[in-house]
Amino acid sequence: MKRSRLAYLFVLPSIFFISAFILYPLAFTVYLSFLDWNGLFGPRTFVGLRNFERLATDSNVLTALINNVTYMVLGTIGTVVLGLIIATLLDSKIRGWALFRNTFYFSVLLPSVVTGILFISLYNPQLGLIDSLLGLLGFKSLSHLAWLADPKIALFAVILKDVWQYSGFPMLLFIAAFANIPDEIYEAARVEGASGLQIFFRIRLPLIRQVLATVVTLQILFSFKVFDSLWVMTHGGPGHASEVLSTYLFKVAFSQQDFGYGSAIGIFMAIVIFPASLLYIRLWRLEGE
């Protein structure tokens, strides 16, 4: 049919872009991971699986992976739970709820660079902002913590900031999902004598199952890619305490000039993310087409 030709022309630009800048680089990464190369105009030597052997024994990679997983667990729970709570509160449709919703979403748009630097100042023990706040609230014992300088706390300090910043995203989606639930269901439940908590866990949550799954999957995907916040706030430090896969990849490739090993890390990242990607696609298809 003559129609086909126009269609191919229509998809051509997009296909060009993804082939040139996504598919080709992906293949190229695989190729590079088998080399030893400093990225400049030095020799590219084929070293087989040596980069991957190094990957398997590099304790920094293990630390980074553990940190990614920590980020994933805490970050996802934090943003999703907060998002749920606020969305539920806003579902009461009090006056001005839309204004609340809009304000709560704003922080999601801010660059991690800005919020990261901002929180560096907030967390600064000398400037003492969070300290004064904690003192005001009565948590005197928590003050004077070296939030970002203490290797045991640094990662959590960053996760906290990200949870603060990004809860608006799940919140927005949950609000939309809740909007699809007819009020009669809640009324019927209340007539039957259900308590607020029961309504929440037995009615609300199950009815937004799919959105919940999508949100969690998206958060998981994001947590394995996370770069900006950590790079800005801790640079992966102190030492490697808050290193994640992407920051380590960056350092290996651009500070240590080891493009081969860096590419191997990249492959590792893609493999780690792969299950979550499959889940996302699967969920997307389940939403019914």
Place this chain on the structure above:
Amino acid sequence: MLVVAFLVVWLIMQLFPVAWLLYSSVKTNSDLYTDIWAPPIPPMQVSLGNYWVSWTGGYVNIKVGTYLMNSLTVALTSLLILVFCASLAGYAIARLNMRFSSTIFYTFLALISIPAESVVIPLFVMIRSLGLIDNPWGLILPYVAYNVPFCVVLARAYFKGFPFELEEAAKIDGCSDFGAFWRIVMPISKGMLAALAIVSFPGIWNELLFALVITTRNDTHTLPVGLLLYVGQYATRLDYMFAGLSINVIALIIFYVIFNRYIVRGVVAGALKG
């Protein structure tokens, strides 16, 4: 009511950091270090000049004004190309008869979750061999590429729901396929096109990793990269830094106030398919 109380608490927690940033951006450096809370009224000084210094690069040549322009150029160009490519592809997949439409579509869908971080190395090598380091196109092309998959999926979903009758009426009147698309479908779809751009905008405006790698000269930095320069300095000048950050925040506030409705609609549509 308890509901309102909790909401107000969270509102304060959300607004406080940003409000504090703006508030602090007009104080002098010494004032900030002396007493972080004091309002910028006498005996403390108000220093609106912070913004000027930050904008023009008076401090260590950190030129936020230049960075803003770079970010704007890159973002607008990327969005234009992105929306054009994605809407065409989305339309073709949704509407036109094409042999591999399923395969092509699922390819796009799968690519949504590819981590750009994984491929930053070969991308860097590619952009370098194309001579596009420190060139806005070195950023624009990858930005378009990495946002295309998601936008194509959104566009296709939209076009699937588009009523047939309009195009058919046009074709009965003798319009070509392309004519029907360009003259009938597109003008009506302006809202969707805007939504594509608006939803993709923050990802491009705030992008750090690629920009860090591709822009090496001070003149070519985008906002995220440029603002980061404030952090490495020996004795951080909080006043200029806060002013610089505030410039970025104010730009986003303006963006948000104008496009709020589209953003909310676009995000929800993107994640929930309507």
